[in-house]
Amino acid sequence: MKVSTRIFVSPLRLLSGVLLACGLVLTVACENGAAGAADGRLKIVTTTTMITDLVKNIGGDSVSVQGLMGSGVDPHLYKASEGDVTKLTSADVVFYSGLHLEGKLVDVFEKMGRTTNTIALAEALNKDGLIGSEYFASNYDPHIWFNIEYWKQLTAYLTEQLSELDPQHADFFRANEVAYLRKLDALETDVRATITTLPAEKRVLVTAHDAFNYFGQEYGFEVVGLQGLSTATEAGVQDVQKLARLIIDKQVKAIFVETSVPRRTIEALQQAVKADGFDVAIGGTLYSDALGSAGTDEGTYLGMFTHNVNTIVNALK
Structure with missing residues (x-):
């Protein structure tokens, strides 16, 4: 050999x-x-x-x-x-x-x-x-x-x-x-004007991971992320069930996926909510840890921020 x-x-x-x-x-x-x-x-x-x-x-x-x-x-x-x-x-x-x-x-x-x-x-x-x-x-x-x-x-x-x-x-x-x-x-100026159209009691932002705490602090949103602050930590069954209960208790209309986090995490949360008899929509995709594709509005900081705010407000109204 x-x-x-x-x-x-x-x-x-x-x-x-x-x-x-x-x-x-x-x-x-x-x-x-x-x-x-x-x-x-x-x-x-x-x-x-x-x-x-x-x-x-x-x-x-x-x-x-x-x-x-x-x-x-x-x-x-x-x-x-x-x-x-x-x-x-x-x-x-x-x-x-x-x-x-x-x-x-x-x-x-x-x-x-x-x-x-x-x-x-x-x-x-x-x-x-x-x-x-x-x-x-x-x-x-x-x-x-x-x-x-x-x-x-x-x-x-x-x-x-x-x-x-x-x-x-x-x-x-x-x-x-x-x-x-x-x-x-x-x-x-534009962001504050848009967010003003959303009643305070509807400002509950549920996303794949906790990237939006500074946003929530500045504009009066309660922010909850399924995976916590870092995507390096996986969400467990108890995390999903706990967040599903919060969505039902607060009658949250929509939850959001993120471009830099697998969609399946939010889809699993949506199914857990439905299993408890409440329908919550996936309100759209947010840009969290990365901008959109180069050459698009969302590929810039200004365009990304505008897209996120419009998506959040329109889905939660």
């Missing part, structure tokens, strides 16, 4: 080798001057679709932006591929959300810290105003983009960071900041 002499290299060892090699390449590049894109623009890598959209709004054509996560991708469970590691280590700067949202990328960021500038935009926020959470290493709910005021603060912080990294375009970044903040002000 012929014995194979092929040597097996574990994926972990291979990833470590890639990290080391990329780190050495980047170190050499830094010694010879800033890496930058081929055309001289600041080379930026982002994590979530929300952060990618924000950086594009402020950086515009003066920066080169690569986003790791696409539409419908769950940042709680996202793991970096070898290609991602190469992108991350060759960037001038990496912008990410923070508060342990991108939990499985934290180790990669820590290893990169010596060679690549990594910036968590959530660091702009005063922790005293954040919602506490025992499910994240940060001890805070990381779904901060559902508070528009917080998003404005991240916008200002990003502008400041970009201006320091690329002073030649600082005026351009600040002009974009002013324009984008005006859009966020208009969004806030």
